[in-house]
Amino acid sequence: METLSFDASALKKFVHENELAEMQAMVTAADRQLRDGTGAGADFRDWLHLPTEYDKAEFARIKQAAKKIQADSEVLVVIGIGGSYLGARMAIDFLHDSFYQAQAPADRKQPLVLFAGNSLSSSYLADLLRLIGDRDFSVNVISKSGTTTEPSIAFRVFRQRLEAKYGEAGANARIYATTDRQRGALKTEADAAGWETFVIPDGVGGRFSVLTAVGLLPIAVSGADIDQLMAGAAKAAATYTDPDLTTNAAYRYAAYRNILYRKGYTTELLENYEPNMTMLAEWWKQLAGESEGKDQKGIYPSSANFTTDLHSLGQYIQEGRRNLMETVVKLTEPNHNLPVPSAKSDLDGLKYLEGKEIDWVNTQAYRAVVAAHTAGGVPVMTVNIAKEDEFTLGYLIYYFEVAMAISGYLNGINPFNQPGVEAYKTNMFGLLGKPGYEAIGQQLKKEIND
Numbered sequence: 508m509e510t511l512s513f514d515a516s517a518l519k520k521f522v523h524e525n526e527l528a529e530m531q532a533m534v535t536a537a538d539r540q541l542r543d544g545t546g547a548g549a550d551f552r553d554w555l556h557l558p559t560e561y562d563k564a565e566f567a568r569i570k571q572a573a574k575k576i577q578a579d580s581e582v583l584v585v586i587g588i589g590g591s592y593l594g595a596r597m598a599i600d601f602l603h604d605s606f607y608q609a610q611a612p613a614d615r616k617q618p619l620v621l622f623a624g625n626s627l628s629s630s631y632l633a634d635l636l637r638l639i640g641d642r643d644f645s646v647n648v649i650s651k652s653g654t655t656t657e658p659s660i661a662f663r664v665f666r667q668r669l670e671a672k673y674g675e676a677g678a679n680a681r682i683y684a685t686t687d688r689q690r691g692a693l694k695t696e697a698d699a700a701g702w703e704t705f706v707i708p709d710g711v712g713g714r715f716s717v718l719t720a721v722g723l724l725p726i727a728v729s730g731a732d733i734d735q736l737m738a739g740a741a742k743a744a745a746t747y748t749d750p751d752l753t754t755n756a757a758y759r760y761a762a763y764r765n766i767l768y769r770k771g772y773t774t775e776l777l778e779n780y781e782p783n784m785t786m787l788a789e790w791w792k793q794l795a796g797e798s799e800g801k802d803q804k805g806i807y808p809s810s811a812n813f814t815t816d817l818h819s820l821g822q823y824i825q826e827g828r829r830n831l832m833e834t835v836v837k838l839t840e841p842n843h844n845l846p847v848p849s850a851k852s853d854l855d856g857l858k859y860l861e862g863k864e865i866d867w868v869n870t871q872a873y874r875a876v877v878a879a880h881t882a883g884g885v886p887v888m889t890v891n892i893a894k895e896d897e898f899t900l901g902y903l904i905y906y907f908e909v910a911m912a913i914s915g916y917l918n919g920i921n922p923f924n925q926p927g928v929e930a931y932k933t934n935m936f937g938l939l940g941k942p943g944y945e946a947i948g949q950q951l952k953k954e955i956n957d
């Protein structure tokens with residue numbers, strides 16, 4: 508089977524046959540904006556060629572650092588937020604045993620990779636410190652700016668613990684900073700302390716950075732094969748170059764999303780039938796939401812995990828407000844395929860399924876859901892992937908990245924900026940009393956009667 512295939516056959520009720528071809532001119536124009544750099548945000552397109560034009564020397568250093576961490580640490584704490592953590596988090600879940608984090612060290616063989624600095628929960632930090640306990644650990648702090656509040660606070664906490672355990676010099680040998688090549692607070696601090704540093708390239712925005720050191724170091728530490736990840740992405744990069752909608756499955760996905768959006772389907776649910784793809788949806792939500800949600804328009808990206816959420820969100824999807832579209836990432840070959848066991852009695856009424864593969868049952872559930880939701884007025888698209896391995900994931904990452912870029916241009920926005928994420932920060936700094944933000948703080952306090 509192909510690494511990935513896109514299935515829009517369930518859209519017949521929602522999209523006329525002529526509509527896709529009628530999008531071709533717009534898609535071709537969007538492709539030119541992307542490839543020639545004539546579209547908005549052109550300085551942030553370096554992810555396009557990353558799968559082949561990455562820094563090979565740094566890639567080798569990432570592997571070396573991963574080996575060192577595997578040898579001297581039971582835990583790697585990855586500190587970052589948004590684009591500085593979601594890619595690694597989703598990849599590690601996707602590529603490993605469902606209970607990878609709970610496995611005994613002898614079974615897991617590689618360090619536990621845990622994440623911090625992606626919230627301001629004090630309890631989470633305290634719980635993570637307790638979990639690490641006396642175990643040997645290292646820290647990979649990831650921040651382009653080096654001044655993002657959440658990771659900066661978490662980094663102070665774990666740096667303090669490292670220094671208490673290993674002394675200042677010992678701690679410095681266990682801190683890996685992934686940040687700007689030249690500028691920024693973290694780069695300055697890393698150079699002063701002698702931490703090994705890796706680069707977040709200038710031309711790659713956070714949500715497109717999983718195939719840089721941002722994602723690659725934690726993923727390599729987890730024991731996954733980052734060569735295969737890049738090889739899969741390179742295959743996708745070579746596959747999705749021709750804008751012809753009859754052959755380009757990534758552009759076809761972008762075009763159908765746009766057709767549906769214009770018809771009022773303003774929320775897209777990314778769905779899966781494998782629990783270890785829950786974080787894939789979180790990564791995709793940032794990619795889609797930060798790329799497209801601007802100028803008071805854009806598809807709202809949401810997600811659902813099936814069959815779990817059929818028992819919670821299923822009612823809404825079937826019969827609620829008709830502004831939903833669904834994109835399913837469906838796995839064809841699961842890592843394991845257990846049969847439904849035989850039992851002495853048939854009180855649960857499952858005799859008819861005895862001996863059938865559980866994955867076959869899962870697939871029938873998927874088919875039943877597509878039919879039911881289609882009948883209920885929800886357009887469903889499916890991205891079929893062959894396997895949960897590194898090559899497939901690299902391919903899938905690139906597929907979604909290029910689709911979102913085209914989708915953004917089709918909707919007339921800059922897919923590569925994120926001006927809106929600053930608004931809450933200004934208010935928060937005001938309320939926290941950060942120097943320079945006092946007036947905003949006073950105004951806000953008055954407004955909320957604090």
Ligand code: PA5
Nearest residue numbers: 589590591650651652655713714
């Ligand atoms: O995509 C983005 O730009 C954001 O999600 C950032 O990655 C996130 O805000 C973290 O920023 P920084 O890497 O500067 O700490």
